[in-house]
Amino acid sequence: VKTCWMRLPNFRIVGDNLKDRFDGASRVMVSNSDRVRGNSNAIISNSASNSVHGHRGGLGRRHRYNFQLKPYNPEHKPPGPKDLVYLEPSPPFCEKNPKLGILGTHGRQCNDTSIGVDGCDLMCCGRGYKTQEVTVVERCACT
Numbered sequence: 424v425k426t427c428w429m430r431l432p433n434f435r436i437v438g439d440n441l442k443d444r445f446d447g448a449s450r451v452m453v454s455n456s457d458r459v460r461g462n463s464n465a466i467i468s469n470s471a472s473n474s475v476h477g478h479r480g481g482l483g484r485r486h487r488y489n490f491q492l493k494p495y496n497p498e499h500k501p502p503g504p505k506d507l508v509y510l511e512p513s514p515p516f517c518e519k520n521p522k523l524g525i526l527g528t529h530g531r532q533c534n535d536t537s538i539g540v541d542g543c544d545l546m547c548c549g550r551g552y553k554t555q556e557v558t559v560v561e562r563c564a565c566t
Contacts, residue, residue: 448507450495517548 494501502508519527533543543552
């Protein structure tokens with residue numbers, strides 16, 4: 424007797440794949456111009472349904488919710504079934520915005536040798552930064 428089961432790929436592979444999709448995410452807008460008027464149960468045939476799973480229960484995502492995602496920029500191609508999309512750009516996190524709970528990055532300490540999120544180039548949002556060297560003298564219980 425053999426038993427087979429699905430196995431997830433390595434977590435690093437999943438993370439890298441998501442990061443690549445995030446970096447290539449497309450801004451979209453919802454278009455309901457193709458909406459059927461008067462009969463919300465009518466099914467419209469369209470192979471480009473933006474559905475993640477193709478057809479779920481016989482109805483694609485477009486048919487279930489009766490809308491279509493279109494590129495925000497008409498010169499861009501429509502998103503594919505595996506593309507990540509967003510409706511609005513993220514707010515600027517560099518500047519303080521109490522309404523949105525954004526603290527901003529002014530006055531924060533950064534690491535001038537890091538290329539990560541704690542690095543000065545990224546955290547200071549191109550505004551520049553001051554470096555300060557502090558020497559601390561401590562007494563120790565040496566023998």
